[in-house]
Structures are given as structure tokens and as C-alpha cells.
Amino acid sequence: MERSVRGTPPAWLTAGLKPAPAPIPWAAVARAAIALSVPLAVGLATGRPAYGALVSMGALSGVIGDTADAYRMRVFNIAVPQAFGALGVTLGTLVYGEGWAAVAVLTVVALVSGMISSIGAVASVSGLLLLLNAVVGAGLPMPAPWWKAPVLLGLGGLFVLALTLLGWPMRRVAPERGAVAATYRTVAELYEATGTPAYDEKRQAVTASLNQAYDVVLAHRARQHGRAAPLVRILAQLNVAIPLVEAAPAAHLRARLVGPLSPAIPAAVRELADAVEEGRTGAPALDDLPVPERPAEKAVDHALRHAAAVVHEADPDPYNVDDRLGRPAALRVRVRRSVRAVLFSDASWRYGLRLALCIGLAQAFVSLIPVPRSYWVALTVTFVMKPDFGSVFSRAVLRAAGTAAGLVLAALVLSEVPRGWWDVPVMAVLAALIPASSAKGYAFQTAAITPVILLLSDTLNHQGFDLVLPRLYDSLIGCAIALIAGYLLWPESWHSRIGDRLADAVADTAAYVARAFGGGGPDQGARLRARRKLYRDLSTVRSEFQRALTEPPPTGARAAAWWPLVVAVERIVDATTAARIRVDHGAQAPDPAEVAAVERELRELADGLRGTDTLVEVRAELPGDENGVLAPLRSEVSAARAIASPDLR
Structure with a gap:
């Protein structure tokens, strides 16, 4: 972990402010520009600018949710979240201006949103839109009767879906x-x-x-x-x-x-x-x-x-062809499994309760203290506290920075651009920035989305430049609520259980070593699947560690101390694979006792790592032929042992 120069912010605080190297998705840029500007133009042409703004809001949700590559999954990723978004805005509209009833409904919606986020990517976006639209519906006046808002938002999502599917006939696979x-x-x-x-x-x-x-x-x-x-x-x-x-x-x-x-x-x-x-x-x-x-x-x-x-x-x-999946389960079976996973998972309840607490506090705050157009407080909490988006702390910091940058752009637009038909080309430019900046990082995505939402909000409530400063205050209040109630009050924020996650990967590596050189001849297909699963799990562990590095001390410092061991475990898997490949193509097979010694050392290392936040001491000898096929593997295991046992170096 790099040390910060004296007088500059620490690296864990500024890591997310560096743009990630990612290409600009030009097709997505064009889709976003068309999807958000055309509804505004139609609304202005028909004398219903508020309707056009709501359709554009639905299109914004579709643009955010269009994260898949395969066309079939893009249909799924856009259509299903739109249904949840329609339900959310309906619930929000029904409790608009109802005070404590709105607090209760949004708290329950937040609990459900947080819990279903653990199912998968589509469920995560669905939960986000459920809560996001419920907050907007409870905070902004919607056209009567109650069903108009969900229909208009749904039309926006369908418009994005139609634009997405234009290339399907020519680019099916x-x-x-x-x-x-x-x-x-x-x-x-x-x-x-x-x-x-x-x-x-x-x-x-x-x-x-x-x-x-x-x-x-x-x-x-x-x-x-x-x-x-x-x-x-x-x-x-x-x-x-x-x-x-x-x-x-x-x-x-x-x-x-x-x-x-x-x-x-x-x-x-x-x-x-x-x-x-x-x-x-x-x-x-x-x-x-x-x-x-x-x-x-x-x-x-x-x-x-x-x-x-x-x-x-x-x-x-x-x-x-080994498709590694087999025949898909029936839809009712998959739904039943997902419901069971949500209801009986400690993680889903824990995330749901954290999100519900923060949303409940945000909504209660604006109910007790008159804050004009206060929906932005809960909106900020929604984006910051979504539990599957990464570090709560870093998101709060990045959200504040991104909102401030976005508000500067919004201030220029709202103060210099007259409302009306000029909104259409301005919206096309602002919307194009969303997919272009989303891949650069969370702060950049926030900076791009903020002026779009403000411009659409102004079309609904006509506050103009007066929207800017209240939105900044609301964002800072929302970030503070997320940091205190969603981060500082939860012990798991300070104890990331890094040892447990890494211990599971080390134990799986030990099993992989045993499988690769087990007696009776290796099962090629099973070994390949085991290795793929192990590398995927290690990739997840690496992502979790990289996320932990953005946390403030002591979590970030612990992750930095463990980081070399993550790399060492990956190299152990590589060395095991290399040894197996060499044996398959003519090299002499290792002595089973040598294999057992490596496996034993890895299991002892896993046991030492489990349940701890500090480096452990593992002492074991690794005898073997220095010129044998397992010599590089033993070297990598010894390196991992030295990292985990500082006293032995």
C-alpha cells in the first residue's frame, strides 16, 4: 500500500477519485442520448413536459440497468427492474405527503430492497429501482391518478429496451x-x-x-x-x-x-x-x-x-460440450430457491436492516425538520448504502465529491440555459455522459447522473437555480446518515473477517493440490472445473481486498498487510497447475508423501488464518526433491508461509 506524501490526503481516501482506464462505450452513449432526450421533446411538443420528464426518468433507470452483454440477458436486465421500479413509484405516490406513513413504507421498502440485493445482479438493480422510485414518488408530486407515474416510467424503460434490441437481428450472438x-x-x-x-x-x-x-x-x-x-x-x-x-x-x-x-x-x-x-x-x-x-x-x-x-x-x-450448467431449473424452482436464500440468509437480513435503518432515519429527519424537496436525502442514502455496491465509507466520500462536481455542472445549466426546447439538446449531452463516465468510477458516474436528475426534477417542480444549494446540503446530510448509521454503528465495518475469506481460498487450494496429484488417475473434467471455481473465488477475494483497501484504518491497514498473501495463494494455484501439466506431458510424477506434505501445510495455514484479523504463525517443513516437479510449488508455499508468519522471515 502506497504511503501518502505529507500534506496530501491518504491513498485510501482518494483511490476512487482516479478515473479507471476504460474505453468509451459509444453505442451506449448514443442510446442514452436518444433515450433521455426524445421523451422530453415529445412532452414539449404535446404540451406535457412533466409527462416527458417522467418517461425520461424511466429511461434513466433503463440506462443504468443495461449492464449485460448478451441480448437475451439485456432484455431480462432492463424489463425485470422496470417492474420493480413501477411498484416502487406506486407505493411512493400513495404515501406522498403522508408524513410518518411515508417513513414506515419507505423503511419497509428499504428492508426488502437490501435483502433481495443478495440474489444476483438483476435482483440488485431491481431492489435499487424499487427503493429509488419509491423515494422519488414519496418526495415529488406525480400526475394523478396514481397509475400514471408507473406507466410513464415504464414507457421510458421500454424505450431503452427497444433501442437496445435494434441490433439483435443482425448481431444475435x-x-x-x-x-x-x-x-x-x-x-x-x-x-x-x-x-x-x-x-x-x-x-x-x-x-x-x-x-x-x-x-x-x-x-x-x-x-x-x-x-x-x-x-x-x-x-x-x-x-x-x-x-x-x-x-x-x-x-x-x-x-x-x-x-x-x-x-x-x-x-x-x-x-x-x-x-x-x-x-x-x-x-x-x-x-x-x-x-x-x-x-x-x-x-x-x-x-x-x-x-x-x-x-x-x-x-x-x-x-x-461441457456447458458447466446443464438443463436450467424451472422458473418456479429458481424463484423458490431465491426466496429461501433471502429469508434464511444472515447477510441478506443484515444488509436489509442497515439500509432500512438509514432510510428510516433519513425520512424521519425530513419529516421532523422542514426541508424543501427533501427526497434527495433518502436518494443519497439509497445510492451510498446499497450493500452490494462496495465500501460504504468510500461510496459516501465519492458520492459527496461526485455530487459537488455534478452540481457545478447543473448550476451552469439551470442558470444559463432557458427552460423549454433547449432542454432537449442539453439533456442529450448530459445523458451521453452517463455511460461514458460510469466505467471510470463511482464518483464520475455520480457527477454525470446528478445534473440529469436535477434537470428532470426542475421540469416537474420548476425551482430552477434554487434547486442547486439545497441538493448539496441534502447530499451531505444523506452521506452523514449513511456513514454514522450504516457504517460506524456496525461492528462488521471495523472487522472485515479478511482471515476467514482468505482461509477458505487456501483450504480450497489444498483440496486442489490433492485432486491434481491424487491416486487412481486425475479426473480431467473435475480438475478443470475445480481450478476454474478456485480462480473465480480468488478473483472475488481479490476484489474484496481491493475494496477493503479503500476503507479507513484499521480495516484498510489490515487488508494491505494481507495483500501479499492473496498474491501468494494465486501463485500456489499456478505452480500446482504447472506441475500437473508437466507430469501429463512426460515429467516424473511426485512422491505422494511430498504431495501430502504440501497439502498439510496449506491446511495448517488455512486453519491459522480462519477467524483472525492478524497474521499468523505456521510452522511446518516441506521435504522433497529439489529437482522434482513440485519444487516450484514448495517454493511458493514456503513464500506464503513466510508472509503469514513474519517471525519466521
Whole structure:
């Protein structure tokens, strides 16, 4: 963790204010500009600007929720949250101006919103829109009768959905092909980085890309009970990238010992990426590949030739494709499982209660103290306290910073741009900034959304420039409520249980070592699935640690102390895979006693980490052949032991 220069804010406070390197999604930018400006134009043309503003609000919800890649899941991601948003604005409208009745209803809605957020990404956005629209409905006057607001908001969401689906007939499986091709390109970069310090970073990029590709492809599969030919081919192409990924650790070890790989190898992988993206078939050209000699080289050559054969195959066997999912469960079964998970999960109740407490306090505050247009206080709490969005503390800080920046832009618009038809081009520009800035970070997304909401609010209540300063005060009040009632009062904010999370990953690594070198011959499919699950879990642990690094001391300091051990565990998995690959291609198998010693050491390390927030002391010896296949693995385990046991270094 970097130390801050004297006189400058600490790194944990300013980390989220640095824009993330992300490309601008130009298609999403165009959709957002059209989706939010056209309803305003129609409303002005028909003499109903308030109706147009409500449709644009619904479109804003659709733009925020359109986070999937596969078209089928984009339909799901936009349509389902819109239904929850309609329910939310209906409940809010019914208690508008009702004082303590509004406090009670919004508190219950917040509890439900927080609890259902643990189900998954779609449920999270649905919970957000349920609470968000309930807060807006309870704080802003809506057109009568009660059903008009949800209908108008729903129309906005449907407009975004229609714009999204315009490309479906021509690009039906293009998102899936693009995700798989991106995975092959990250694998090519991984092979280029073998033997260099950049390898670890590239391996993490491969893990993230594989996770993304499987999420996109299997999300498509989850809506289909059959085995459609285009999907079978894409899934087969993705599956055969796994042996290439598995061979990379052995290639990395080989490159460190004897020099870099031939440039023909990453070039061939990139050719596979192009073939996947373009849907090409035919015989692959692999004449430039070097003749393999060592076990690691044989593993790479075998994986590459197998991948080339499958990628260029026009019609793979649909029953010889491991989709890692199987037949999707019936909808009623999935709903029953989700309801059971919500009702009996400690985490869902805990998150729901935290969110409900904060929303209840925010709404009670504005009921007791007359605050004009006070819905912004609860609105701020909603965005800051959504439990699956990351660190509450850092979000409160970033929300305050983003709101201040957004209000500066809103002040310019509300003071200099006359209301009326000028709102249409201004809204198109402001709306385009939302998807362009969302990928840069939470503060940047907040800064982009703030002037849009203020401009739409002004269309409903006609306060003009007078909206700006009250919104800033309301945002600061909301951030303070979230920090005190949603962060400081909860012991888990100060005890992140980092040891438990990492201990589970270490225990799974021990099981993976035992599976990789167990007696009776390894089950190739089971080992591949175990490794994929382990890397996905480690990716989640890494994300949690990175989030913890943005917390103030002592949580951030503890995460910084543990961080090297997270990297060490990832390297242990790599070393295990490299050893298994070398054995598969001619190297001598390790002594079972040596395998048992490594497994025992990892399990002792996991037991020492569990339930602690401090580094632990683990003492064990790792005997074995210094020239054997497990020598690099023992070295990585010893490094992890040294990190976890400072007294031994």
C-alpha cells in the first residue's frame, strides 16, 4: 500500500477519485442520448413536459440497468427492474405527503430492497429501482391518478429496451463471440508475458476475461433448454481455451529458466481470436509453430492445436460440450430457491436492516425538520448504502465529491440555459455522459447522473437555480446518515473477517493440490472445473481486498498487510497447475508423501488464518526433491508461509 506524501490526503481516501482506464462505450452513449432526450421533446411538443420528464426518468433507470452483454440477458436486465421500479413509484405516490406513513413504507421498502440485493445482479438493480422510485414518488408530486407515474416510467424503460434490441437481428450472438474472442486475446497477452514480471497481472486479466465470457455465454444458455448450434459452437470454443490457460503456468516456468517463448505462439492464439470473432471455419494454419521438446512446450503445443481444431470446426458435437450448467431449473424452482436464500440468509437480513435503518432515519429527519424537496436525502442514502455496491465509507466520500462536481455542472445549466426546447439538446449531452463516465468510477458516474436528475426534477417542480444549494446540503446530510448509521454503528465495518475469506481460498487450494496429484488417475473434467471455481473465488477475494483497501484504518491497514498473501495463494494455484501439466506431458510424477506434505501445510495455514484479523504463525517443513516437479510449488508455499508468519522471515 502506497504511503501518502505529507500534506496530501491518504491513498485510501482518494483511490476512487482516479478515473479507471476504460474505453468509451459509444453505442451506449448514443442510446442514452436518444433515450433521455426524445421523451422530453415529445412532452414539449404535446404540451406535457412533466409527462416527458417522467418517461425520461424511466429511461434513466433503463440506462443504468443495461449492464449485460448478451441480448437475451439485456432484455431480462432492463424489463425485470422496470417492474420493480413501477411498484416502487406506486407505493411512493400513495404515501406522498403522508408524513410518518411515508417513513414506515419507505423503511419497509428499504428492508426488502437490501435483502433481495443478495440474489444476483438483476435482483440488485431491481431492489435499487424499487427503493429509488419509491423515494422519488414519496418526495415529488406525480400526475394523478396514481397509475400514471408507473406507466410513464415504464414507457421510458421500454424505450431503452427497444433501442437496445435494434441490433439483435443482425448481431444475435455477436456479444458472445466478442467475449470469447476477448478471452483468447488476453491468453495471447499472457503467453507474451511468460517469464516476465508482467505475468501475474496478465493472469489476473485472463481470469477476469474467462469469468466474463462464461457469464455471457451461460447467461444465454440459462434461457434455453435446448442446444442451439451457434451457442454449442461458441461454448466449445470457450471451453478449449481452458487447456491453453492451464498450460500457461508451465510455459511461464519454462520461460524463466530457458528464455521467452516463440512469438509464433501468441500470434497463433490471436489468429484463433480473429477466427472466433469472424465466425471463420476451415483448416487452421499452424505451420510456424516451433517443434516442442520439453514437457511444458508439449503442453502448449497440444493445447494450441486442439483449440485450433475446435475453433475452426463448423459443427461440434452438441453432446460432447461441457456447458458447466446443464438443463436450467424451472422458473418456479429458481424463484423458490431465491426466496429461501433471502429469508434464511444472515447477510441478506443484515444488509436489509442497515439500509432500512438509514432510510428510516433519513425520512424521519425530513419529516421532523422542514426541508424543501427533501427526497434527495433518502436518494443519497439509497445510492451510498446499497450493500452490494462496495465500501460504504468510500461510496459516501465519492458520492459527496461526485455530487459537488455534478452540481457545478447543473448550476451552469439551470442558470444559463432557458427552460423549454433547449432542454432537449442539453439533456442529450448530459445523458451521453452517463455511460461514458460510469466505467471510470463511482464518483464520475455520480457527477454525470446528478445534473440529469436535477434537470428532470426542475421540469416537474420548476425551482430552477434554487434547486442547486439545497441538493448539496441534502447530499451531505444523506452521506452523514449513511456513514454514522450504516457504517460506524456496525461492528462488521471495523472487522472485515479478511482471515476467514482468505482461509477458505487456501483450504480450497489444498483440496486442489490433492485432486491434481491424487491416486487412481486425475479426473480431467473435475480438475478443470475445480481450478476454474478456485480462480473465480480468488478473483472475488481479490476484489474484496481491493475494496477493503479503500476503507479507513484499521480495516484498510489490515487488508494491505494481507495483500501479499492473496498474491501468494494465486501463485500456489499456478505452480500446482504447472506441475500437473508437466507430469501429463512426460515429467516424473511426485512422491505422494511430498504431495501430502504440501497439502498439510496449506491446511495448517488455512486453519491459522480462519477467524483472525492478524497474521499468523505456521510452522511446518516441506521435504522433497529439489529437482522434482513440485519444487516450484514448495517454493511458493514456503513464500506464503513466510508472509503469514513474519517471525519466521
